[in-house]
Amino acid sequence: MASKDRIQKLKEDTRLNILSASLDIAKEEGWAALSMRKIADKIDYTAPVIYEYFANKDAILRELTRIGYVKLATRMEEACKLSTTPEGQLEAMWLAYWNFAFAYKELYQVMYGVEMNCCTALNECPDYSKPMNMLWDKIEEITPPERRNEEYIDRKYYTFWSVVHGLISINLTNQLSREEINREVLRDAITGVINSIKN
């Protein structure tokens, strides 16, 4: 019977509707505001219906995570074609990764557990900026006088911070627990940036 197929297709449709409704809510109000009843409202159903498509709320997030990884891989594959040398391809793939994170900000957040809290608080409290200032000043100190300007030091500061914070985040979310590699990556990165400042 063809009606079976049609029904199957309708079911698949609402499954996709649930996913895109969830993503829409995240885009509009953030992941914290996502609720089963809100999703149900968007697709003109009541909340319990969702449980016929997904085991629970977490399963929705997991599926969106999976979709995110698939989309990211596609983007990277396309980027890879833009260059012929392996070095160029690698760089293009990382740029694709970068662009994906901002083009699909909400997907990236759910994929890698990046929350947005304390958004406005940063400017308010002086305690918050002290560690940054300490590092900033020290970087300024080791920067040769001829290129000692705010923009340069900012750049170096963020490079430092990115490596260290990135490595920490990866460890905290994925618990790699590969102690040796961490140590070496960290030391590599830090001394690398320090050298790039000095010469």
Add this chain to the structure above:
Amino acid sequence: MASKDRIQKLKEDTRLNILSASLDIAKEEGWAALSMRKIADKIDYTAPVIYEYFANKDAILRELTRIGYVKLATRMEEACKLSTTPEGQLEAMWLAYWNFAFAYKELYQVMYGVEMNCCTALNECPDYSKPMNMLWDKIEEITPPERRNEEYIDRKYYTFWSVVHGLISINLTNQLSREEINREVLRDAITGVINSIKN
């Protein structure tokens, strides 16, 4: 009256109790499991009492964030004393930052919005590992044959990923919106690592 002071001290005590109870719960069950009633249970009060010390749940998290930054600054200051050269001091401060993140994992999480989701899911789904594999293979390709071993490529992969993911996280949580600096940091970092692989 000295009793006023004593009462003041008691109030300050329960304020600190609320904070340390919250941190304890986060350590035991994670931030998601933190609730006002659980905090109240730990300090032998009922939930509404907490609102005489903090405006709401978010205010507790904000205060813990502040405490985190203060503690981090202290650690970094101490680390700074361990070296005499500015380069050594800078490295020591970043190491202190690194160590802080793991010694006070829960504080770091609340400070920088690092969540732990999809912990176990990573091994299950092949879609999840495809982007990583693509990059890994490409790094292997540009690695000179004499040092082409798993450990070396792992190290380079994590160095790459750390910078890029770190920079993204910083942007997503703090919305710096300093386009030029981002671009330069990213390009600096990527080409830097690529060069470090090739020579």
Add this chain to the structure above:
DNA sequence: TTTAAAATCTAACACTGTTAGGCAAAGTTA
């Protein structure tokens, strides 16, 4: 000892994820 104030509680509201049970429409079989 009475009165004022402070500390603390209970009860409730509106929300959350999730489950159980029922009702009505649709499909299947006799």
Add this chain to the structure above:
DNA sequence: TAACTTTGCCTAACAGTGTTAGATTTTAAA
């Protein structure tokens, strides 16, 4: 067509969440 089964979807509920209002008890001041 009639009876029966399945499916789709809903309402109601449970236990939990953050938060507030109001009553109640405890403490301090007169």
